[in-house]
Amino acid sequence: MAAHVMAGIGGKGGTVVGVIWFENVLTYVLVGARVYTRRYIRGSVGWDDLCLVITALLMTVFAILTTISCAHGMGQHVEDLETYQFSDALLYLLCAQSVVSMAIGMGKVTVAVFLLRIVTASWHRWFLWFCIASMMILSIFLSIAVFAQCTPVESIWNPLLIDQKVCYLSLTVVAFIDCAYAAAMDFALAAFPWIALRGLKMKRKERISICVSLSLGVFAGVCGVIRTSGLEVLSNSRDYLYATSDSVIWTASEVTTTIVCVTLPALRPLYNKVRGQESSSAGYQQHDDSAYNTGGSFHMSSYANKRKDTGGLGYPKSNSNFASAEASRDPTTIKNDSDETILLQAEGKNIMRVQEVSVSYDNGNSLNNVSIKQDV
Known part of the structure; x- marks a missing residue:
């Protein structure tokens, strides 16, 4: 049996690889700066920092799998690929999609856990815990559904087994529900600080500053909306590897934007230190x-x-x-x-x-x- 030869990165593959690795580098710069700030300037790290690190690691796995998929032919038209190249590229892409669905969920969890460190009202905490639980349930379900949608499993990525393929659920529908809910969650978590902080006695300027910094998540929501609107390509399996390229880019951008939004507010002490200003020793104190x-x-x-x-x-x-x-x-x-x-x-x-x-x-x-x- 002849060895499979990679198709090489072509078509939209180069753009996909360039974008996801640029965003990975940006992610690690910001996450590293945040962890350094929390550990060595603020004096402690929290569960939101741990969730952020897990999200970054998942995005790296996603980038690796997507790069391998592009090397096998993702981003190229099906007529330009051999059958085995299409099959190999689709397999790695499905693995990448399974991983990134968990990264999307962990990104929302990071924001919610960060807000849990701030709020004290009971209904605020219940709302945030609901966001965490519901987002992770949907993310895990989508991650499993990628490979559980049809039997035999290999028929999902191997076109030679199309006659044996029996599907029990539509991945397009599951992905649409998950992506739409994730986008709605971005907007909800962006608006939440304006409600949760409304009763606090602080200067109006300070309250607005905090709310605006935490509301940058609307940009992640915009990425999610664009990604959701392009999910129709999932039902177009004839040229799937080419048609799904834009969706992959928007998926990576949504997670990266979430990471940026939840990281920037914590970097102000580091900014002051770089400018030579004395950093306050005040930090979080959380009860049991x-x-x-x-x-x-x-x-x-x-x-x-x-x-x-x-x-x-x-x-x-x-x-x-x-x-x-x-x-x-x-x-x-x-x-x-x-x-x-x-x-x-x-x-x-x-x-x-x-x-x-x-x-x-x-x-x-x-x-x-x-x-x-x-x-x-």
Whole structure:
């Protein structure tokens, strides 16, 4: 039996490979910068960082499989390929699609977990957990359906077995539902901060700044809409390898845009450090799971206290004595060198500030000092 000869990268294949690897490099630059910022500047990493790293790794696997598929003929017209070249290219492309469906889900999970570190209202948390669960269920189902849609499995990519092919579900329909839901999730998570942060007592300018930075996910939603509108090519199996090239590019762009949006807000401390500014030691303090059942909230604390009281991925072992330690700090000395620090709330679900005023007066015999403290 003669060895299979690769068709070589041609047609739209070169564009596909160039785009996905450029986006992979961009992804690792941003993810690496974020992890460095969280670990060495902020003092801790969180579960959202872990989800982000997993998403980046899945995108690398997707890029490798897609590149191999392009080397076998993806991006070229079917009439320019041998039957075995078409079959090999389609097999690697199906593997890539199975992997990227998980990457899409993990990207949305990363955004939701990031927001879970900020919100405290019960319905906010329930909404985010619903987003996480529903997105992952759909992503896993699509990932499995890629190879479970027909029997025998090899008939999915081998045109020589077309007469034996029996399909139990339409991958086009499953992909359309998953892609449309993912796009809707992008828009929902982009709009969510405007609702969740509305009740916080902070300067209007600061609130808008935070919401805008977290709302950049609309661009991922736009990529998702474009990708979804092009899914009709999935039913056009005659020239599938050529027709699906644009969809592959938009898929990679959607995940990359999600990574960019969730990464940029966390890089402000690194930006300040590069500019030579002193970075604030204030960071996240997250309660244990029991705090979510009692209306717990997040508080800022110093890196020294974080190292003492935290475990695992930088989360505190207990939820006590944070507010009292912070109430004594002068609020004018706290720097918001990350958009995230503005979102931290106190026990009353509001940002609190203690203002102290000293008044000196002469009562005729002696000079008296009066200290007045006021909660604002």
